[in-house]
């Protein structure tokens with residue numbers, strides 16, 4: 001299993017962001033489902049109004065037709081027309097005719113209203129009187145119906161259709177608009193008015209008035225009902241949202257890991273000035289007098305310190321060598337006031353990358369007049385590398401040399417050049433790698449090469465600096481071998497410019 005190198009803060013961020021993504025996704029889905037449900041309620045309202053419209057139209061057309069026949073008395077013609085009309089009707093269950101007390105007849109279900117004279121519940125269009133909940137006597141049981149009357153004819157409409165106006169088990173109300181009043185017909189009393197006034201804001205509502213008849217319909221569903229009705233879809237959506245959580249979690253982990261990885265820290269560090277310089281003294285071995293210092297880069301960001309062994313390979317790998325070196329030069333120019341001294345110039349050694357010398361980009365130093373300071377002599381240290389053996393590098397180094405810079409070969413003995421090649425190579429200083437010094441006591445073969453290096457360097461007039469001197473014995477032995485300069489913890493570790501000034505200048 002992969003181990004993630006994230007801080008608690010990063011883990012918290014990963015969890016918070018993925019949870020947020022899941023919540024946003026889930027909320028959007030829920031919002032869409034609610035909208036869908038609202039559309040369903042709209043459809044229910046339309047269907048209910050269409051049904052009411054059909055019933056009203058049927059009643060109006062039937063009564064208008066029968067009255068237009070101008071029949072007289074309950075004769076066969078009247079009865080036949082009433083039967084014919086009843087047969088063609090979908091909602092009318094009975095028709096009565098009344099001309100005078102002697103002339104009363106009916107087909108289909110008979111209403112009892114005619115026997116109990118009351119005023120109508122309301123008068124609809126075309127002067128049709130409407131009685132709601134009229135009791136009917138059908139054989140041995142009683143039922144209620146809607147009774148409508150126009151002139152001589154009365155129709156009985158079953159109330160059953162009113163009970164099934166919607167397919168959703170939500171509260172609803174059917175009202176009749178009579179001038180300025182809203183007359184409750186069926187359903188939950190006052191629901192229409194409350195929805196209209198926004199009193200059901202927490203519920204999902206729909207309401208509408210018909211364009212052709214004076215009826216309005218409102219439906220209101222509680223959120224609970226919505227969750228119950230849409231539970232399967234909500235569950236599926238929750239699973240999808242959870243998948244979004246897992247995907248975001250993994251992607252964020254990868255992103256944070258990359259973002260926080262050493263590589264990205266280093267690259268960001270170049271942009272954000274996370275590099276600073278320490279200065280290590282270089283001394284004349286006999287007198288221990290400081291002749292110069294080496295500029296050594298250090299890295300610090302909000303995550304902590306990184307050593308050159310971590311960041312130098314990354315800078316090379318990501319091709320940021322020159323950007324990085326420019327930052328170090330710039331940092332030195334800020335530190336320079338601490339390093340000034342009266343008397344001899346201090347030799348300040350910078351480490352340069354072989355590829356920047358090879359490409360010639362290092363000559364920018366000359367073009368832009370960087371590293372020009374009367375108080376210092378600058379040394380260009382370059383690790384011996386195969387690239388440096390090519391002609392263009394030699395040309396570049398010669399140019400720097402002729403402009404007053406000293407050239408030093410760093411870590412001598414670890415790379416590709418050999419003593420003979422040194423004759424052609426334009427350098428002033430040879431820095432013998434610290435492994436030569438550390439192996440001296442063991443009498444290792446490598447350390448036995450030191451006298452040869454000293455001999456040739458004297459011949460070609462190149463100064464030698466021994467690196468990594470940690471003990472007085474090493475210092476004494478190196479002096480004996482004829483080495484003039486040294487660098488190492490014995491004389492001083494890399495330090496901040498302020499301390500360097502205090503101790504050595």
Ligand SMILES: Nc1nc2c(ncn2[C@@H]2O[C@H](COP(=O)(O)O[C@H]3[C@@H](O)[C@H](n4cnc5c(=O)[nH]c(N)nc54)O[C@@H]3COP(=O)(O)O)[C@@H](O)[C@H]2O)c(=O)[nH]1
Pocket residue numbers: 280294295296297298307308309312328350351352353410411431434467468469470487488489490494
């Ligand atoms: N191109 C650039 N390279 C740079 C720069 N800054 C540093 N570096 C290179 O990174 C390598 C490691 O450097 P660092 O960890 O700073 O180590 C240096 C000294 O601290 C260490 N040293 C010095 N004296 C002693 C000692 O007595 N004992 C001991 N064990 N270590 C000691 O040696 C390093 C200096 O080496 P060198 O550069 O070869 O003189 C290193 O290769 C740096 O070059 C940079 O700005 N640019």
